[in-house]
Amino acid sequence: MHEWALAEAVVETVLKEAGKENLKEIVRVKVMVGELQQIELDVFNFAMENILQQGGGALSMEKISLEVDKCVLRCKVCGEDWYYSDSLQDLSEEDSEAIHFVPEVAHVYVRCPRCGSPDFEITSGRGVWIDYIEGEK
Amino acid sequence: MMDPRLNVINKRFQNVKKIIAVSGGKGGIGKSQTAASLALCLAKHNYRTGLLDLDFCGPSTHVILGVEGIYPEEEKGIVPPKFNGISFMSITYYTGNNPSPLRGSEISNAIIEILAITRWEDLDFLIIDMPPGTGDPVLDVIRLIKRVEFLLVTTPSRVAQEVLKRELKVLNELGITVIGILENMKTKKGSQVASELLNLGVPFLGSIDFDYDLEDALGSPAKLLQTDFAAQLDQIISQKCL
Numbered sequence: 001m002h003e004w005a006l007a008e009a010v011v012e013t014v015l016k017e018a019g020k021e022n023l024k025e026i027v028r029v030k031v032m033v034g035e036l037q038q039i040e041l042d043v044f045n046f047a048m049e050n051i052l053q054q055g056g057g058a059l060s061m062e063k064i065s066l067e068v069d070k071c072v073l074r075c076k077v078c079g080e081d082w083y084y085s086d087s088l089q090d091l092s093e094e095d096s097e098a099i100h101f102v103p104e105v106a107h108v109y110v111r112c113p114r115c116g117s118p119d120f121e122i123t124s125g126r127g128v129w130i131d132y133i134e135g136e137k
Numbered sequence: 138m139m140d141p142r143l144n145v146i147n148k149r150f151q152n153v154k155k156i157i158a159v160s161g162g163k164g165g166i167g168k169s170q171t172a173a174s175l176a177l178c179l180a181k182h183n184y185r186t187g188l189l190d191l192d193f194c195g196p197s198t199h200v201i202l203g204v205e206g207i208y209p210e211e212e213k214g215i216v217p218p219k220f221n222g223i224s225f226m227s228i229t230y231y232t233g234n235n236p237s238p239l240r241g242s243e244i245s246n247a248i249i250e251i252l253a254i255t256r257w258e259d260l261d262f263l264i265i266d267m268p269p270g271t272g273d274p275v276l277d278v279i280r281l282i283k284r285v286e287f288l289l290v291t292t293p294s295r296v297a298q299e300v301l302k303r304e305l306k307v308l309n310e311l312g313i314t315v316i317g318i319l320e321n322m323k324t325k326k327g328s329q330v331a332s333e334l335l336n337l338g339v340p341f342l343g344s345i346d347f348d349y350d351l352e353d354a355l356g357s358p359a360k361l362l363q364t365d366f367a368a369q370l371d372q373i374i375s376q377k378c379l
Contacts, residue, residue, distance in 0.1 A: 119240075
């Protein structure tokens with residue numbers, strides 16, 4: 001349940017930022033989940049729900065929306081852009097799980113489909129981040 | 138856009154009493170050997186000890202200790218498994234024996250990820266094996282782990298000492314606690330390091346002789362603890378750090 005640690009980070013960050021901005025009410029929070037990390041959304045939601053029940057203050061589940069960000073990789077050697085989902089078929093379950101824990105490990109297992117280089121950039125869809133927090137003061 | 142991981146990192150260390158980053162700037166001066174042996178010595182003295190290998194591009198503490206066949210447990214994050222009484226965390230759980238060709242920003246991101254998801258149990262000491270250089274990993278550890286202290290390793294070589302001085306300047310400028318400097322691989326009588334570093338205002342912890350038999354002990358914690366290297370290190374930390 002590694003998703004729990006990330007869910008905890010999201011909840012704590014939203015509450016901290018809302019406190020910093022003196023928000024009386026949190027209206028909407030958008031959380032982006034990068035495809036590369038292959039977060040299990042059910043597990044992530046379950047974790048957030050549990051954490052919020054233990055003390056979510058002004059934040060509740062219905063205010064949080066999750067969106068998966070498609071993962072695009074760009075080769076630094078030949079400039080090729082490709083989707084991580086296209087590389088998935090070449091990965092074993094173990095490789096894929098390792099990337100789930102530490103997304104940068106993709107450089108160990110994924111190669112540019114054109115030139116075979118491990119030197120690529122993760123241009124989108126890496127991890128979990130908060131896109132925005134909307135609230136009322 | 139906010140990175141939520143940054144907000145939980147210090148919480149992950151709330152049950153750790155002392156965090157020591159073993160660093161020194163130059164490669165090949167015995168940082169990893171010192172970090173791994175320090176962890177073994179502390180565990181031998183019944184201190185609850187963790188070892189975190191942050192040298193993502195050249196991890197080696199698992200080789201020094203002979204760590205094999207263990208894997209972190211998933212429990213609201215990941216819990217480092219125990220090896221010889223040490224809670225051990227390394228990127229090698231995820232890379233295996235494969236190379237990890239990471240650029241600086243990716244190393245930073247991977248460090249943040251590991252620090253944010255790793256749940257350390259109650260520890261007296263967490264030892265961090267740092268990679269060479271004063272780049273992203275050193276700056277990230279300083280930025281992200283507020284209570285970190287540095288133990289610096291060098292050798293009698295003027296080359297190593299010049300690099301060490303540069304790292305020391307950065308640490309001093311940032312107000313980071315330096316426990317002291319350890320001279321490793323000494324081959325002549327006296328200490329060139331002690332006199333050279335006298336004016337830097339940092340405690341000189343002691344010297345460890347070049348141990349020609351150390352290589353034979355790699356991979357076995359029991360043998361490592363019997364080396365002259367470990368005996369000298371143990372004496373130094375018992376007198377100066379515990």
